[in-house]
Amino acid sequence: MSLWEIKVPLAVEQVDATDDLLLELGDERWSVLHDVLIPAAWIVGVFEAKEDAEASWAALAGAVAGAGEPELNEMPDEAWRDAYKLHFKPWQCGRLHWVPVWERETYALPEGDVAIWLDPGMAFGTGNHETTRLCCERLVEWAKTASADARVIDAGCGSGILAISAARLGWREVRAFDNDPEVLSVCEENAALNGLADAITFYEGDLITGWSGGPGDLVMANILGHVLMQFVPQLTGAVAPGGLLVLSGILATEVDQVQAAFTQAVPEWRVEQRIMGEWADVALWRP
Incomplete structure (x- = not known):
């Protein structure tokens, strides 16, 4: 071909x-x-x-x-x-390694660490974009203290890379949705590549309809800042008590505006923002 x-x-x-x-x-x-x-x-x-x-x-x-x-x-x-092999190299975030699939037999994985195998031929991406890395760093940090029974939701999952990372880190209930039905088959192929075909529930949904499975203890939404601000009630309402909401896909120039939109709605939630290059995230912890 x-x-x-x-x-x-x-x-x-x-x-x-x-x-x-x-x-x-x-x-x-x-x-x-x-x-x-x-x-x-x-x-x-x-x-x-x-x-x-x-x-x-x-x-x-x-x-x-x-x-x-x-x-x-x-x-x-x-x-x-x-x-692709000239440009895609392994990278690490905590104990999670993202590794090109052609290095599967040779990559030395430290004891206790886990790997996500990336196949650029399957529209998986490399995870190296700042918006994805910001989410991944939050995910890995949260994994240090969260129960394996915690519920994880990846809203607007794209190729499924964050949901697959969550499942690889050990959570037993991972749900991921996207409003584009064509990407869901790619998500399932990427999950199968990593032996996680049965570990994640992928389904069609948007920021209004995607929450039918109930709230999440960790909700990740790597979308775009102006879209996130349109769905503040839905996103905050999807977080279980004691849970964490991670918002990414936000330009650094608009992060204060996005943060203000959410903190005005849930002023009692603890909030934190980080900037990486031209991009930023906002994390909100529900009491």
């Missing part, structure tokens, strides 16, 4: 804005590559058909400032996977 890569030169000063645009669109076929040494940057998309690549760029081009002329290349599946 061949894949089609479309690679478009991008003005370096537009890297952050383009990265934000792609995050908002939620189309995991596109990514931004930035070589800080040259310096140079590209927006890169990978598609199963040439026609899909051309149509997707035609729809995206008008929203991307500072883009050059696209270059379209056919790539055998093996060549694409080998190219």
Whole structure:
């Protein structure tokens, strides 16, 4: 099977804005590559058909400032996977390691640590984006004291990477929902890759309908700041007494606004924010 890569030169000063645009669109076929040494940057998309690549760029081009002329290349599946190996390296957060699947047989995992196996060919991502890392750090820290019977909910789960991380850390009740039914099959494949097909309940839902299974002791919502502020009652209402709400996908420039929206609604909850690069999270502990 061949894949089609479309690679478009991008003005370096537009890297952050383009990265934000792609995050908002939620189309995991596109990514931004930035070589800080040259310096140079590209927006890169990978598609199963040439026609899909051309149509997707035609729809995206008008929203991307500072883009050059696209270059379209056919790539055998093996060549694409080998190219990923140059960029994807293992990384660690506490006792949780995120490791490319091609290192499964050789990666030395310290005793007591656990691994999530990543397959870039399955739209899994690397977890290296700041918004995901912020959530993961909260998750690992919470794991130090939380009961294995605690209930975890991943709202707007995308490729399922946070829900799968929670299940790998040992929680027996992990639920994850997304309003895009197409991503749920990807979530299930990613869970199966990690031997967790039966450990997570994936289902279609949004920030209004997704809470039918009851409240969570840990609720993670890595979405976008302006969306989070539209659903303050639903998100805070989904947290069980004594539970933790982790909000991410928030630009550092808007984190104070997001925090204020939630603390006004639940002033008795303890709150904390952190900033990583241009992104931030807000964590709220319910009494």
